[in-house]
Amino acid sequence: MSPEMIRLIAGATGETLLMVAISAGIATLFGLPLGVYLATSGKGELYAAPWVNRVLGVIVNATRSTPFIILVVAIIPFTRLIAGTSIGTNAAIVPLTIAAIPFIARLIEAAIREVDQGLIEAARAFGASPLQIVTKVLIPEALPGIVLGLTLAVVSLIGFSAMVGAVGGGGLGDLGIRYGYQRFMPEMMLAVVVVLIVLVQLVQSVGDRLARHLNKRIRHA
Amino acid sequence: MNAPLGYLGDQSFQRLAPVESIVRLEGVSKVYPGRHGEPVTALESIDLSVPQGSVLGVIGRSGAGKSTLIRLVNGLDRPSSGRVIVDGSDIAALPETALRHARRSIGMIFQHFNLLSSRTAGDNIALPLEVAGFDRAAIVKRVAELLDLVGLSDKKDRYPSELSGGQKQRVGIARALATSPKVLLSDEATSALDPETTRSILDLLTRINRELGLTILLITHEMAVIRSIAKEVAVIEAGRIVEQGDVFDVFTRPQHDITRSFLADEAGRALPLYVANRLLDSPVSGGQAVVRIGFRGPHATDPVLARLARDLNVEANILAGSVDEIAGRPCGTLVVGIAEHALEATLGFLEARGLDTEVIGHVA
Numbered sequence: 001m002s003p004e005m006i007r008l009i010a011g012a013t014g015e016t017l018l019m020v021a022i023s024a025g026i027a028t029l030f031g032l033p034l035g036v037y038l039a040t041s042g043k044g045e046l047y048a049a050p051w052v053n054r055v056l057g058v059i060v061n062a063t064r065s066t067p068f069i070i071l072v073v074a075i076i077p078f079t080r081l082i083a084g085t086s087i088g089t090n091a092a093i094v095p096l097t098i099a100a101i102p103f104i105a106r107l108i109e110a111a112i113r114e115v116d117q118g119l120i121e122a123a124r125a126f127g128a129s130p131l132q133i134v135t136k137v138l139i140p141e142a143l144p145g146i147v148l149g150l151t152l153a154v155v156s157l158i159g160f161s162a163m164v165g166a167v168g169g170g171g172l173g174d175l176g177i178r179y180g181y182q183r184f185m186p187e188m189m190l191a192v193v194v195v196l197i198v199l200v201q202l203v204q205s206v207g208d209r210l211a212r213h214l215n216k217r218i219r220h221a
Numbered sequence: 222m223n224a225p226l227g228y229l230g231d232q233s234f235q236r237l238a239p240v241e242s243i244v245r246l247e248g249v250s251k252v253y254p255g256r257h258g259e260p261v262t263a264l265e266s267i268d269l270s271v272p273q274g275s276v277l278g279v280i281g282r283s284g285a286g287k288s289t290l291i292r293l294v295n296g297l298d299r300p301s302s303g304r305v306i307v308d309g310s311d312i313a314a315l316p317e318t319a320l321r322h323a324r325r326s327i328g329m330i331f332q333h334f335n336l337l338s339s340r341t342a343g344d345n346i347a348l349p350l351e352v353a354g355f356d357r358a359a360i361v362k363r364v365a366e367l368l369d370l371v372g373l374s375d376k377k378d379r380y381p382s383e384l385s386g387g388q389k390q391r392v393g394i395a396r397a398l399a400t401s402p403k404v405l406l407s408d409e410a411t412s413a414l415d416p417e418t419t420r421s422i423l424d425l426l427t428r429i430n431r432e433l434g435l436t437i438l439l440i441t442h443e444m445a446v447i448r449s450i451a452k453e454v455a456v457i458e459a460g461r462i463v464e465q466g467d468v469f470d471v472f473t474r475p476q477h478d479i480t481r482s483f484l485a486d487e488a489g490r491a492l493p494l495y496v497a498n499r500l501l502d503s504p505v506s507g508g509q510a511v512v513r514i515g516f517r518g519p520h521a522t523d524p525v526l527a528r529l530a531r532d533l534n535v536e537a538n539i540l541a542g543s544v545d546e547i548a549g550r551p552c553g554t555l556v557v558g559i560a561e562h563a564l565e566a567t568l569g570f571l572e573a574r575g576l577d578t579e580v581i582g583h584v585a
Contacts, residue, residue, distance in 0.1 A: 122335035125295055126349035126400065127324040136348065140339045216380040217338040 001191065008175060009191055015089045016171035016199070019164075020157045023093050027100035028150060034060075034101065035108025036134055046120070046130045060102040068099050068160055072167050092169030096160055104153045111145030112138050144215040151207025155200050162196065172196055242270035243404055243436045244294055249303030251289050251460075263289040265460045267303070271404070271453075276430050276437045278451030278468070280444065280483060286460040287440040291406050294438060295327040296320045308403055325353055328397030332409035334389040336381040342392045343368065343377035349399040367395035371425065387418035394425060398435075405429070407439035411446060423450045444483045448472070448547050456480045468548040473517045474577060492556060492581070496540050500582035508585045509538065509558035512568070515577035516544070516553035525574065526557070533570055535563040558584065 038060070040046040041053040066074070072095040076086045079094040115138050123133045139146070165173025172192050180189025251264040264286045271277045281287040292298040293305050296312045305312040307327060315323060336345045343364050350360045368374045371391040381389055390410060397405055407426070411419040427450050429435050441447060447454050447468060454472070455465040456479055463477045475481045492500070496511065504510065516523070526537050538558035545552060559567050561583070571578050 116333075116335070118331060118333055118335040119337060121297060122329070122331060122396075123348075123352075124297060125324060125327075125329040125406075126352060126396070127321045128349075128352045129321060132352050136351065137337060141337055143339065214339070216340075217382055 001187070005188060005191070008179070008188075009172075009195060012170065012172045012175040012192070013195055013199075016158065016161050016173075019089055019092050019096060019161045019169070019171055020154060023096035023100055023161075024150070024154050024157055026093075026097045027104050027153070030101045031104030031153075032108055032146075034105040036112055036138065038105060038109040039112035040130075040134065040138070046133060060105055063099070063102040064106070068095070068163055069166070071095055071099055072164060087168040089170035092161065092164040092171070096157060096164065099160060100153055100157055103156065104150065107149030107153060108142075108146055111142040111149050114145055115141045144211040144217075147207060147211040147214060151204060151211070154203050154207070158196060158199055158203070162192075241273060243273045243308055244271040244438055245269070245304075245306040246290075246293070247304045247306070249290075249293060249300045249305060251286075251293065251298065252301045262460055264293075264300075267460075267462055269455055269462060269465070271436055271438050274430070274434050274436055275453060276427075276439070276451050277453045277455065278447040279438070279440045279455045279457055280442065280447050281440070281457035282442060282479075285457045287442075287457050288408065290457065291408050291438065291440045294404070294406055295324050295329055325349070325400040326402045327404050327406060328400070328402035329406040329408065330390065330393045330397050330410045332412045334381070334386075334393045334413075336389055336392055336396075338381055341378050341380055342373060342384065342388075345381070345392055346395045346399055349396060353400055363399060367398060370398070370429075371395045385418075386414050387421060390414065390418075390422050391425065394422075394429070398429070398433075402435070404436045404438060407437060407441075409441055410439065412441070412443065416445075419446070420449075426450055444472075448545075452548060456483070469517070469550050469552070472547050473515055473552050492541055496556075496558075496584065499584050501584065502582060504561045504583045505585040506561070508561055508583055510561055510564045510583050511540065511581045512557055512559055512564075513579045513581055514555045514557065514571060515579070516555070517550075517575075517577070523574070525571065525576065526555075529567065529570060533563065533566055535559060535567050535570075537567075556581070 034056070037047065038053065038056060041049045041056075043050045063071075075095055075098060078098075079086050079091050082094050083091040085091050119137050119141060120133055123137045128136065161169070161171050162173030162176070165171055165175070165177050168174075172195060176189050176192035179185045180192060246267050246269040249264060249267040249269075250262070253261045253263055255261045267290065269277075269279075269290075279287050279290060289298060293300050294307060294312065296305075296315065300313050303313070307323065310323060312320065312323060337348065340348065346364045346367050347360050350363060355363070364377070365374070368377055371394055373388060373391050373395070376384060376388060376392075381392070384392065393410070394405075405426075410426075411422050414422060423446065426437060426439075430437050430450075437450075439446070439451070451468050453466065454468045455462045456471065456477060457463070458477075458479045464471055464475070464480050471480060472484060475484060492511070500511065501508075514525070516525075526539075529535050529537055540556045540558055542555040543553060564580075568578050568580075
């Protein structure tokens with residue numbers, strides 16, 4: 001591998017990490033409250049609002065069922081509005097974030113729903129308010145599940161970020177397509193795939209380890 | 222401490238009654254909308270009062286409505302009609318925020334403990350205090366006191382997964398007592414525990430009742446729980462209280478079939494199978510009548526069969542029996558076979574000595 005190739009791969013890896021980190025961060029900021037709300041606004045629940053819950057559910061499902069590549073193209077005007085352009089790494093962050101919010105929301109909803117209903121009842125019994133139940137009971141108890149969910153979301157974002165390369169985003173996907181595919185450099189394609197595999201492995205094992213550390217339900221040796 | 226403990230004494234609460242019975246249910250009904258449109262009545266015109274400082278047990282089969290009943294007392298559920306008065310305020314009529322404050326003076330423990338797995342024993346106990354807005358130093362001090370009270374000072378930093386069932390329930394009790402409640406609600410608190418652990422938890426509850434003067438309202442399906450800690454009992458069946466009063470009186474002179482069925486589970490009350498299988502409704506000449514004799518209080522240890530033999534020359538054939546203790550007072554049951562011709566005289570003899578008799582049936 002030439003030093004030039006290594007420089008290109010390092011730069012693209014940096015771009016990918018930046019895109020994934022920023023979009024995962026912003027999507028968590030929106031996805032966490034949305035997920036908590038989805039998990040607590042059903043009929044007879046803490047913030048019961050069955051209609052709002054249903055409408056939000058439909059919106060979330062619609063966003064999730066739109067193929068990512070179509071979503072990227074469909075929201076170009078919105079992307080321009082936010083990022084000032086529709087091409088490049090910064091612009092790619094917008095569709096990545098939009099796609100990740102409902103995904104993260106559903107994962108967090110699932111983690112929160114795993115929390116034993118008895119704990120909510122106990123917290124109500126000692127006088128906790130709904131907000132206190134969310135912050136002091138639901139989120140801490142669901143934390144291992146939330147961490148696993150976010151890990152899954154980051155892994156998916158790494159995959160999605162490679163896809164935005166096809167529509168002018170930066171990063172590893174872009175590098176693989178331009179050099180590996182269009183310029184017939186199979187070694188570049190291979191290098192990109194290897195870097196992606198390593199990234200995913202790293203993220204997954206860090207996430208697994210963190211979740212295991214946070215999970216106090218299982219006795220640690 | 223920066224949060225008021227005696228919030229119920231605050232002027233924002235209407236005093237509705239003089240506080241002699243700390244919990245009072247008046248004409249309480251609870252109807253749930255059924256799944257197929259037909260409403261389901263869980264509780265029907267319940268009147269129940271729990272005197273300050275007492276231990277009242279509500280016993281019933283599963284589905285009898287006892288869980289619904291206990292959940293009404295701290296407002297986890299609201300009654301369809303009637304009033305639920307706790308320490309002078311009508312829980313059923315309180316708005317949500319006031320209800321949350323009122324709940325701080327009503328502790329609750331659960332069958333499955335309901336401890337946070339992500340918090341240590343100490344931090345679980347601290348949670349109600351955090352919620353009530355106590356400051357850090359006050360919380361640390363109170364948690365240490367409570368751990369000491371339930372005998373778990375050495376387990377402060379253990380997670381629930383590292384504790385036994387009995388220890389978890391002790392943490393549950395400490396958490397329920399954290400905000401110094403006036404009433405403790407116990408929702409089948411020992412049903413998930415083995416007999417020995419049950420014993421120690423019941424002892425702890427008895428001690429708390431005596432030493433802190435805390436009123437305890439408990440629900441259970443186990444006669445043994447009522448027998449060992451309750452002073453008063455209410456028997457609930459199909460959403461209604463069918464019998465209620467002093468534990469000793471209710472269980473030594475049961476008026477209702479359901480009450481008898483709880484007693485039947487107890488040792489010494491059930492007939493041995495070879496007798497039960499041969500039991501007839503009407504007497505057979507030359508046969509025997511099967512009589513249950515109930516001994517209460519001072520008579521429980523009387524040598525009554527010896528006297529029966531001596532005074533009436535009647536021989537009683539012992540079929541089953543036990544001497545036991547309910548609410549600290551001795552009581553016994555004896556099931557005997559008496560020759561049919563001597564039955565009348567025997568019953569008269571026994572009743573004259575203040576014993577309860579019941580002819581269960583006849584055998585050839």
